[in-house]
Amino acid sequence: MGRAPCCDKANVKKGSWSPEEDAKLKSYIDQHGTGGNWIALPHKIGLKRCGKSCRLRWLNYLRPNIRHGGFSEEEDNIIFRLYISIGSRWSIIASQLPGRTDNDVKNYWNTKLKKKFFGKQRKETSAADPKQETLGDGHGNRGATGWPQQPALTYPIDHVCHGIRQGQASMRNEHGVRGDASNSLAMPSTVAQQQIYDDDPFSLAWSSLLQNSGAQALLCPTSFSTELDEILGFNLMKMEGADRRLVDESDAATKSENMNWKEVSPFLYPNMYDERL
DNA sequence: AACTACCGCAACCGCGATATG
DNA sequence: TCATATCGCGGTTGCGGTAGT
Numbered sequence: 001m002g003r004a005p006c007c008d009k010a011n012v013k014k015g016s017w018s019p020e021e022d023a024k025l026k027s028y029i030d031q032h033g034t035g036g037n038w039i040a041l042p043h044k045i046g047l048k049r050c051g052k053s054c055r056l057r058w059l060n061y062l063r064p065n066i067r068h069g070g071f072s073e074e075e076d077n078i079i080f081r082l083y084i085s086i087g088s089r090w091s092i093i094a095s096q097l098p099g100r101t102d103n104d105v106k107n108y109w110n111t112k113l114k115k116k117f118f119g120k121q122r123k124e125t126s127a128a129d130p131k132q133e134t135l136g137d138g139h140g141n142r143g144a145t146g147w148p149q150q151p152a153l154t155y156p157i158d159h160v161c162h163g164i165r166q167g168q169a170s171m172r173n174e175h176g177v178r179g180d181a182s183n184s185l186a187m188p189s190t191v192a193q194q195q196i197y198d199d200d201p202f203s204l205a206w207s208s209l210l211q212n213s214g215a216q217a218l219l220c221p222t223s224f225s226t227e228l229d230e231i232l233g234f235n236l237m238k239m240e241g242a243d244r245r246l247v248d249e250s251d252a253a254t255k256s257e258n259m260n261w262k263e264v265s266p267f268l269y270p271n272m273y274d275e276r277l
Numbered sequence: 278a279a280c281t282a283c284c285g286c287a288a289c290c291g292c293g294a295t296a297t298g
Numbered sequence: 299t300c301a302t303a304t305c306g307c308g309g310t311t312g313c314g315g316t317a318g319t
Contacts, residue, residue, distance in 0.1 A: 016287070016313085039304065055305080056288065068286095091307060102307075103287075111285050 007039065007050040017057055021047060025054055026062045034058070060101045067099035071108055079105060079113060 028045045035041060039051035047054065060066070071079075075097055082093045090102035090109075097105065 014289075037304075050289090051304085052290090052306090053288075059306095060287075088308065106308075107286055 007042075007052075009050075011048065012050050012053075013048040014053075017061075021049065022057070022062060025057060029058060029062075056103075060103045063101075065099050066101065068104065071112075075100070076113060076116065079109060080117060083109065 024045050024047055028041070034055075035044070037051075038055040042049045042051055042054050049057075078096055079093055082089075082096065086092060088106070090106040094100045094102040094105045
């Protein structure tokens with residue numbers, strides 16, 4: 001037997017939200033909160049919307065202090081590093097960016113950051129090497145085979161993996177309980193981050209890479225567009241599979257959608273944790 | 278000017294995790 | 299302990315706007 005639908009789909013409005021619907025929802029939540037039950041909420045306020053839809057609208061658009069667009073270089077950097085470290089855990093990544101939603105970060109990554117870091121290279125690639133064209137899926141993505149070696153990434157991967165191990169060890173030691181974004185620690189200052197870059201060859205390399213419009217040349221010697229996962233042959237999930245101990249002993253890393261800064265920072269600034277070996 | 282392709286974003290969908298009775 | 303309800307997440311889709319032809 002299949003799962004029961006969360007709402008009566010035949011009697012629910014779909015598609016874009018009208019200003020009136022937004023006003024109703026916002027006004028009600030401002031006055032009463034969500035009441036801890038999104039499913040019941042639309043009925044209470046007379047909205048012909050699914051509870052899930054209301055929740056999404058609130059979280060991604062109506063909630064106070066939401067910022068749309070205008071991602072800074074620093075935010076790009078954080079997103080990039082976290083993506084490499086933990087993969088597409090958008091809620092975790094977004095939790096480190098005040099005012100950003102997971103949906104925003106996800107869209108931003110898919111539409112802009114990927115291109116920024118790896119370029120829109122399909123045409124260039126096929127021009128450079130027509131054979132490469134046959135390896136993709138038609139959307140600029142690579143198949144599993146035929147990916148050239150990425151010597152420039154060897155150190156960063158090792159470094160990040162090490163950072164994750166350290167981070168998870170730290171989680172295991174300090175965060176036996178589920179994380180909570182509301183307890184997130186303050187982000188390091190820009191000055192502190194710069195200090196990290198200054199001291200760490202890995203950070204320096206990435207810092208310059210991120211600022212370098214020719215980054216794709218470094219990452220992709222043959223200028224071929226791809227998903228990060230495919231480039232690295234790596235993401236946290238896969239890594240966890242390779243070393244189950246890490247997962248078993250630090251469930252927080254796999255379950256928590258609200259990792260705090262202390263938990264995430266090892267992924268962003270691994271060298272800070274090297275000292276604690 | 279008309280058509281097409283592409284892009285960015287908002288919203289939807291399905292499923293696993295968690296809470297509750 | 300189990301069944302059910304709800305939450306929250308990541309992936310995907312669809313629409314409107316814009317650029318290119």
